[in-house]
Structure formats: C-alpha cells, structure tokens
Amino acid sequence: MRLRRHGSTRHIRRRAAALALFALGCRGRTDGGIDGAVAIGVGAIPGSPNYAQVVEGVEMAVARLNEQTGGPRFRVQLPDSSARSAVRVAQLLRDTPSVIAVVGHPESGNTLEAIPIYADAEHDGLDGVVAISPTSSSPRLSGISPWFFRVSPSDADAARVTAQWVLDSLGASRAAIVYRNDSYGRDWARTFGDVFVRGGGAVVMRDPYLTGVVEWDAYASQLATLRPDVLLFPGDGDDALALMQALRARGVSIPFIGGDGTETMKQHAEAAGARYVSFFEEPRASSKEAQYFLPTYRARFRRVPDMFAALSYDAALVVGRTVINGARTRSALRLALERVGNGAPSVDGVAGRIAFEKNHDIKGRTVVITRVPGTVAPANAKASGAQP
Structure with a gap:
C-alpha cells in the first residue's frame, strides 16, 4: 500500500x-x-x-x-x-x-x-x-x-437450512459430504455437518476435491461401500454431473443435494431427480x-x-x-x-x-431446495441409498 x-x-x-x-x-x-x-x-x-x-x-x-x-x-x-x-x-x-x-x-x-x-x-x-x-x-x-x-443469504444460512431440511423432510440419519476444497466448499461442509450432527445425524464421509484433478470413480466406489442416506455436494455444476455419472456407472442411487454453486446442472437431463440449493426459482x-x-x-x-x-x-x-x-x-x-x-x-x-440486517446481510431471504424434473435410471443396481 x-x-x-x-x-x-x-x-x-x-x-x-x-x-x-x-x-x-x-x-x-x-x-x-x-x-x-x-x-x-x-x-x-x-x-x-x-x-x-x-x-x-x-x-x-x-x-x-x-x-x-x-x-x-x-x-x-x-x-x-x-x-x-x-x-x-x-x-x-x-x-x-x-x-x-x-x-x-x-x-x-x-x-x-x-x-x-x-x-x-x-x-x-x-x-x-x-x-x-x-x-x-x-x-x-x-x-x-x-x-x-x-x-x-450467506452460505452459513443456506447450509443450516439444508441440513435441517435433510433431517426433517428426508428423514436422513447418515450423510456423506463431497465438497470443493475452497472457502465456499469448506464453509458449506462445516456448517451442514455441525447442524446435521446436532440434529442427531452422523456424517459418514467428508472428502474434499479439486476441480480437474479428481478421480470421480474413487468417490463413487467409497459411496457405494458406505451407502449414506444423502449426499451433499457444495461444488459446481459440471463437477456435480461428473460425480453423478460415476455413481450411475456403479449403479449407486443416493439422494443428491448440490449447494448453490450447482444450479447449472438443472440444464442437463442426466441430473434429473437431483436437488440443488438456490436463492431464486422462477415458479416460486x-x-x-x-x-x-x-x-x-x-x-x-x-x-x-x-x-x-x-x-x-x-x-x-x-x-x-x-x-x-x-x-x-x-x-x-x-x-x-x-x-x-x-x-x-x-x-x-x-x-x-x-x-x-445490521451487518448488511439480507434479512429474511428464502433458501429454496429444488428438484431437477424427471428421472434417470442407474446403469445397474448394485447399491442404493434411501430415497427422498
């Protein structure tokens, strides 16, 4: 300076x-x-x-x-x-x-x-x-x-609402988290995990990834073994699609929830059935x-x-x-x-x-958890988690 x-x-x-x-x-x-x-x-x-x-x-x-x-x-x-x-x-x-x-x-x-x-x-x-x-x-x-x-809303607010929704609406008790290894992904993973555990759930997997240097099949293999009730993915849309493709190749069907950075996946038919967090949805x-x-x-x-x-x-x-x-x-x-x-x-x-708010955050703004329309059948049926 x-x-x-x-x-x-x-x-x-x-x-x-x-x-x-x-x-x-x-x-x-x-x-x-x-x-x-x-x-x-x-x-x-x-x-x-x-x-x-x-x-x-x-x-x-x-x-x-x-x-x-x-x-x-x-x-x-x-x-x-x-x-x-x-x-x-x-x-x-x-x-x-x-x-x-x-x-x-x-x-x-x-x-x-x-x-x-x-x-x-x-x-x-x-x-x-x-x-x-x-x-x-x-x-x-x-x-x-x-x-x-x-x-x-802040990531802390969005992750808190999402964790409570997963507990209350999905009835999930075992969550896996795969997050982009930056401040966005880490903030989401930490807050979601804390709220989920306080609510009586267990985080059975919490793994970071780096875009462009990741073997998605390895994550899919681990998820197939752990069989969590839900998968939280605070990353971006392209990476979310890549992980979903790896999961389907192994026949793994797990309720998938992307963070607000994954909204672009709604443009792809292969993401049908997955959910993502958004701060605005036109129909609502x-x-x-x-x-x-x-x-x-x-x-x-x-x-x-x-x-x-x-x-x-x-x-x-x-x-x-x-x-x-x-x-x-x-x-x-x-x-x-x-x-x-x-x-x-x-x-x-x-x-x-x-x-x-006094800290200049938006006051009372809604967090929307949206489902991508349609269904996509897995390539085979080796394993499946709880369905929403």
Missing part, C-alpha cells in the same frame, strides 16, 4: 471536485456525466460466467426505474471490456464520478478482492462507493465493510415485482431468468428506489440503505422483500 501524501495533485483535484459538487447541491460523485443520468455499475469481469445475466438484471432494473416520473434518470455503467480482474473492474467503476453504486460481484472470491477498492480503504473512504452483491454468499462477507451489502416467485419482471424478462431475452439475473435486478432496484427517495450521493446512499427495513420501508423485489 502506498503512503498517502496529503498534498498530492491527485487528492487536491479530488477534494476540489468534491467541494465544487457540494456547492452545486451536495451531489457528490453522482453528477451524472454528460447525459445527466445516475449510473449503476455492473461489478463483474466481462466474459466471466454469469456476467451476461448480471448485466441483464441491471438493465431491466434501470428500465423499470426510468418508468417513474419526476425523479433522476438512471443508466447502466459497464466495466471496460479490457478489465480482466475484479480489482481492475472495481477501480474503473469507483473512479467513474457518475456511478452511485455497483451491483456485484456475483462470486465471493472476487467480491472479497474488490471490497477494499470500492470502499476506497487506501484513502479512508474518500471515494467509497456502495457495492451490492447479488449472489456472493461467503460468511466472511457478513459485516466486512460499511460499503458492502448483499441480497442473497410471487411478489408484485416478480409479476412485472418474469414476463418482461422472458419477452426480452427469450428464456427463463436464473438467480443471477433476478438478484442483480433486486440489487439494482433497491439502489434506484433509495436514490429516488432522496439519497443522491454515495455516502447518503450507504447510510440510507442501512435503514431499509430498519426504520425506512423495505423494497419489494423479485425474490421477496429487501431489507438489511
């Missing part, structure tokens, strides 16, 4: 600009640029997985916000296409004066890297900008920065805002929205509604968002009501 020189040219320019904008109505870093619109930035690496869905969600929220009359106009600020890291994306958006807030990042790892940049920690928050993640779920993000909020969305969003999204993009699009819409919408209600600077927006659902009205979102 370089030392801050109080008299540097950069900071003289910054403070002069801030004073000038204050004199023009306390608009801070939201002068709107050439077109006068307030910008909501997309905090995601161009071309990365789920980038398009985040952009689509923000675009739809901005269109929705611009239907209102008499308030500020909004626009989408995309990161430069040359940005190849979360840090660079954050720098570009933070240093764009018209950006009042950022929707992103969708991944916990990139969010952790970008938060100090959005918070302008190097300069004590001089140019800090709010970042609201649609889907970052690491427990380490709870209360990490006054500039960070999120509209999805019934809020007033969902009644607008769902048909409009399908008409515009010719497909059903996933949780990345829906929750990015919610994140941008709560920003816009709060700006419309009077929070016209970055600092004012941060303080106003803290009051959403805590003295100020909550905001109706696609996935439910939006309100924030």
Whole structure:
C-alpha cells in the first residue's frame, strides 16, 4: 500500500471536485456525466460466467426505474471490456464520478478482492462507493465493510437450512459430504455437518476435491461401500454431473443435494431427480415485482431468468428506489440503505422483500431446495441409498 501524501495533485483535484459538487447541491460523485443520468455499475469481469445475466438484471432494473416520473434518470455503467480482474473492474467503476453504486460481484472470491477498492480503504473512504452483491454468499462477507451489502443469504444460512431440511423432510440419519476444497466448499461442509450432527445425524464421509484433478470413480466406489442416506455436494455444476455419472456407472442411487454453486446442472437431463440449493426459482416467485419482471424478462431475452439475473435486478432496484427517495450521493446512499427495513420501508423485489440486517446481510431471504424434473435410471443396481 502506498503512503498517502496529503498534498498530492491527485487528492487536491479530488477534494476540489468534491467541494465544487457540494456547492452545486451536495451531489457528490453522482453528477451524472454528460447525459445527466445516475449510473449503476455492473461489478463483474466481462466474459466471466454469469456476467451476461448480471448485466441483464441491471438493465431491466434501470428500465423499470426510468418508468417513474419526476425523479433522476438512471443508466447502466459497464466495466471496460479490457478489465480482466475484479480489482481492475472495481477501480474503473469507483473512479467513474457518475456511478452511485455497483451491483456485484456475483462470486465471493472476487467480491472479497474488490471490497477494499470500492470502499476506497487506501484513502479512508474518500471515494467509497456502495457495492451490492447479488449472489456472493461467503460468511466472511457478513459485516466486512460499511460499503458492502448483499441480497442473497450467506452460505452459513443456506447450509443450516439444508441440513435441517435433510433431517426433517428426508428423514436422513447418515450423510456423506463431497465438497470443493475452497472457502465456499469448506464453509458449506462445516456448517451442514455441525447442524446435521446436532440434529442427531452422523456424517459418514467428508472428502474434499479439486476441480480437474479428481478421480470421480474413487468417490463413487467409497459411496457405494458406505451407502449414506444423502449426499451433499457444495461444488459446481459440471463437477456435480461428473460425480453423478460415476455413481450411475456403479449403479449407486443416493439422494443428491448440490449447494448453490450447482444450479447449472438443472440444464442437463442426466441430473434429473437431483436437488440443488438456490436463492431464486422462477415458479416460486410471487411478489408484485416478480409479476412485472418474469414476463418482461422472458419477452426480452427469450428464456427463463436464473438467480443471477433476478438478484442483480433486486440489487439494482433497491439502489434506484433509495436514490429516488432522496439519497443522491454515495455516502447518503450507504447510510440510507442501512435503514431499509430498519426504520425506512423495505423494497419489494423479485425474490421477496429487501431489507438489511445490521451487518448488511439480507434479512429474511428464502433458501429454496429444488428438484431437477424427471428421472434417470442407474446403469445397474448394485447399491442404493434411501430415497427422498
């Protein structure tokens, strides 16, 4: 970290600009640029997985916000296409004066890297900008920065709900856990295991894996021997499919539950019958805002929205509604968002009501355990676990 020189040219320019904008109505870093619109930035690496869905969600929220009359106009600020890291994306958006807030990042790892940049920690928050993640779920993000909020539950909340559901609804007493060996997988495995054991269950297998360097047949062989009642898989969708294929090759049928990182497996027929955790499912969305969003999204993009699009819409919408209600600077927006659902009205979102806890986590957001439609018969019938 370089030392801050109080008299540097950069900071003289910054403070002069801030004073000038204050004199023009306390608009801070939201002068709107050439077109006068307030910008909501997309905090995601161009071309990365789920980038398009985040952009689509923000675009739809901005269109929705611009239907209102008499308030500020909004626009989408995309990161430069040359940005190849979360840090660079954050720098570009933070240093764009018209950006009042950022929707992103969708991944916990990139969010952790970008938060100090959005918070302008190097300069004590001089140019800090709010970042609201649609889907970052690491427990380490709870209360990490006054500039960070999120509209999805944490992994700890999701794993806790899933463990209780497995105990109560499946009646399982013996669980196996195969988890991706990173903070996401470890957090899920630890919390699920703790809750499951406290509820009277036993974890008979708890094994990590690394994408690209794993022999799935070895895991399938061990699971065939242990015959657990349920298999929890906090990993990603492609790896989930690979393990299911290895299990079927051995004739092993075990109720399979993927973490929220496995949602993409629903696109594959071979995952039929498996379950996964999600923070949004289109058939279950019934809020007033969902009644607008769902048909409009399908008409515009010719497909059903996933949780990345829906929750990015919610994140941008709560920003816009709060700006419309009077929070016209970055600092004012941060303080106003803290009051959403805590003295100020909550905001109706696609996935439910939006309100924030004191640690800036979403308050009362639903965790959905969804079954992939259809059934897939195993290749043979050597072993089987309990069925849901």
